[in-house]
Amino acid sequence: MKICVLVKEVPDAAVEKRIDASTGRMDRKGEKNLNPFDTHAIEAAMQIKEGGVVEVEEVIAVTMGPDSAVRALHKAVSLGADRSVHLSDDSLAGSDVAATGYALAKTLEKESPDLVLLGQQSDDGECYTIGAVVADHLGMPSLTQVIKMDVEDGKLRCERQAEYGYDTVAVELPAVISVGDAINEPRYPSLKAIMGAKKKPLEAVSAGDAGIDAALVGAEGSSVDCGSFKAPPSKEAGQIIEDEDTDETVEKIVAWLDERKLLS
C-alpha cells in the first residue's frame, strides 16, 4: 500500500493572521509551521504502517506552496514520512479551494496512491473541503472528519460524528480520507529524525511536470473572486481579568454575575 499525506504550511497560530491589503490575499509571511491538523494525518498513516494489518511500502508527504513550504515537508518527514513531493509554481499563487484541489489531484495522480490522508481543516483557511475536491478529481470515494479508521479486508472501516450521531462507513480503496484531531495523539519527532529529515528525498514538481492546465489555477483560473474585504460588525470587547489572587478573581466574577441577576 502506498499512502500520500497532504500537508500544508500555515502561519504559526501565535502570530496574528492578517490580510495583505495590496494583494487581498492572506499575508503568509512570518513564522510558519506544519498545519497541526496534518500531524494527525501523518500519525494515522504511521499507525497503519506500523499496525501490521497491511504492508505499507511508502508514506509520502505532498504539499503545494511557495519555497518556504519545504519546512512543512521536513517536519512531515521527521514525523515518519519516507519522502516528500513539493508542488511549487508561480502560476499557482492565488488559487482558490477548487483550483488548489485540482492541482493537488494532478500531482497525486502521478503517485497512484492507495490512500490519500489529510487533516480535516487547516489552521488558516479553515476549509473542510479540500479532501472532497481532490476525491472528485481522482474519482475516489471520500470521507471527512474521520475519528477512527481501521483496515479490514482491504477496506477501511471509518467512524465519524455527523449530523445525527456517530456514523460508521465502509470505504473501498483507493480513497481520500480527512481525519479529525480526535483520531490519535501525534508523536513527537526524535532529535535524530529531525536531523535526518533534510536527507530524505524531496522532489520539486512544477505545474507543467504535474500536467496542470494553467487556465484552471492561480488567481485568474479560480472561479471565486474574493478580493474584497470588510470589517465584521464590531462587538464591544469583553472585560478581561488576569487571575493573580484567585480569591479576588472569584469575588469579581460573583459580583459580575450578581450584577446581571444570574445568581438569583
Added chain:
Amino acid sequence: MSDILVYVLHYEGTFNKNSLGAVTEGARLASEIDGECHAVVVGGDDLTDELCATIGGHGATKVFRATGPEGLAQPVVDVMAKVIGDNGHSYALFGGGLLGFEIGAGLAARLKAGVTMEVTAINVEDGKLVAERPILQDSSISESRYRSDVGVIIGRLNAFETKESGGGSATVETVDVEFSPFSEKATMVQRGEQRGEDVNIEDAPVLVAGGRGLGKAEGFELCEQLAGALGGAVAATRAVVDAGWYPYSTQIGQTGKTVAPKLYLAAGISGAIQHKVGMQASENIVAINKDSNAPIFEFSDLGIVGDLNKILPKLTDAVKAKKGG
C-alpha cells in the same frame, strides 16, 4: 433567470432545520434575482410525495427527489450535478453541517464551479449573489463573487433563519440518476449511533461547558459542581466528546447542539469557530482559559485568564455562599 438549488438533508422522515433555513434564504434570494428556489432530496421510501411537497412551505417551488443512499456525500453530488445540468441552476446552496461541506466541495470540483464555505450572509449585487464569509477567526469578512456558470455557497451552521414562507406545496419531480462508480464505494454500516447517556442541555438557563483545557475526563467534576451551584447543566466541546470524556448529547457546535442560555460559562475551551457557532447567541458568555490568546476571549463578555483548577472550586463555593446568603 437565475434559479437556486438547495440541498435538503433529512433523517428518519424529518428535514434538517439548517437545510430548511437554507431554503428560506434561497427563496428570499431567488425572488430578488428573478428566479425560483428549488430543493433536492436524496433517500429512500420515506421521502413520500406528501413529505417532499412540504418544503414548499419554506419557499421552494419544486423539489427534485432521487432514490439513493443517505448520509453520504458523493451520491448527492451525482444527483445535483445531473439536476443542475438538466435545469441550468445558477447557484447551489447548503445549510451548515458536515454533509453540506462535502457535497458542496465535490460539486464544485465536478462542475468546475467556485465554492465558498462558512458563509454567514448572502447579498444581491447586479442580479448576482455575493457570499460573505468571515475569515481569520472572524476578524475580517471576505466577499466572494463567482466567475463560473454555477456558484456553490455553503452556509455556516445557524447562519440562515428558518421561516415558513406561507407558500403552498411544492411540485415533486422524481429524478433518475446513474451514480458514479466511486460514489458506490463508500457504504453506510451504521448511521446516527448515540454514544453515552441522553442529556437535555437545550432548556438549561445556565450551562457550564468544558473543553480540552480540563486536562482529563475527571476535570468535568469541577464543571458539574459549579453547574450544580448555578442551577444549570454541563455541556462539552467536540474534542472532549470524541475523546470519550463526556456524552455526545452534551456537545455544542457544528455537529452538536445549538444553545442560547442566559449564562454560558466556558472552562478550558479555546473557542474554535466550530464551537462558537453553537453558542454565540448566549446572553452572557464567561470564559476561563489559561491561554490569553484563546479566540474565546474575542467573543466573551467576561474573560478570566487563569488556571481553572484553582478558580472553579473557589467559584463554586462562592456561588453557593452567595445564593445561600
